[in-house]
Each structure stands twice: as structure tokens, then as C-alpha cells.
Amino acid sequence: MKGRCWTEEEDRLLAETVLRSVREGGNQLDAFQEVAEKINRTPGACGFRWNAVVRKREAETFRKAKKERVENQLKRKRKPSITINDVIRQLKEFEAEYLSTRERLSELEKRLAEKEKKLQAAEAEHSRLTEEWNAFESFQNEIKDRYTSLLRLFQTARQLETTGRREILGEETEYKEIGAGVESKTEAES
Secondary structure, eight states: OTTOOOOHHHHHHHHHHHHHHHHTTOOHHHHHHHHHHHHTOOHHHHHHHIIIIIHHHTHHHHHHHHHHHHHHHHHHHHSOSSOHHHHHHHHHHHHHHHHHHHHHHHHHHHHHHHHHHHHHHHHHHHHHHHHHHHHHHHHHHHHHHHHHHHHHHHHHHHHHHHHHHHHHHHHHHHHHHHHHHHHHHHHHHO
16 A cells, blocks of 8 residues: 555545644644544554645645634633523522522521520429429428427427326325325324
């Protein structure tokens, strides 16, 4: 295959492919590869033919293709990526999201207020129950103290009763003795 001559059709295909690639922002090497596959030549042979022959013939067209590529790149850079309609649509979406979030926040604030009321009621109930508990403990301690006092009183009463019985028993004996003596005197007097 070496030394095979280039046909007019191959030169035209090479020129069209390279110029299209340059206009669209591609590179010449990719164009050489594409043409090489179509005409059964190496990418190097296509590059050599382009630089040695075809480029000189297509110099003005090649210059215009590069100019178009630069203009297209500038247009793409200048063209805003979003339009006014896109901005308006986004703003409407943000507004809807904002309103939804605001509504949710309002609902959460209401629930928080309800929970705070319940908490205050629970704290008041806790305070009331604590006071009742303290009063109950105080009452319970008072009962214990009274019970202890009552037990002491019973012990004292028992001690007095036991002591009193002895004394009473001792006195009864005296009374009996005295009574017997009185009876004897009465009998004697009679």
C-alpha cells in the first residue's frame, strides 16, 4: 500500500472532516483518525497529507473555520446558562417551598405552645403533689411522735400501776390490820 496516490475524493473527505472538526471545537488529530479509518490509511499519513497539500489549498476555508470556532466559543460563554423564565420558575419554586416551610413552622410553634402548657400544668401538679407529700410526711411524723408519747405514757401508767398496787397492797394490809383492830375495839366496846 505504500506509495499509493491520494485521490481527489480522499483529499475532499480529509478537508471536509478536518474543517468540520475545527468549526465544532474538536481537534485535527481526531479528524485524521476518523478519515484514516474510512480510507484505509494511517492517521499519520492523513496528517502529513493535510499539512503538505490540502491545508495549502484550503487556507482561506481553514482560517474561516478557526474564526467560526472562536465565535461559537464566545457565544457559548456569553449566552447565559439560565433564562429569565428559568429564574422566574425557580423563584416560584422557592416561594412555594418558603410558604410550605412557614406553614410547617407555624404548626410546630402551635405544637410547642401546647406542649409548654402541658409542661406548666405538669409542673403545677408536681408542685401540688410535692406539697401534699410533705404535709403527709409531716403528719406521719406527728403521728409517730404522738404514738411514741402515748407508749411512754402507757409505760409510765404501768409503772405507776405496778408501784401503786404494791403501795395499795401494802395499804390494804394496813387497812386490814387497822380494820381488824377497829373491829376488835368495836366488839370490845360492845
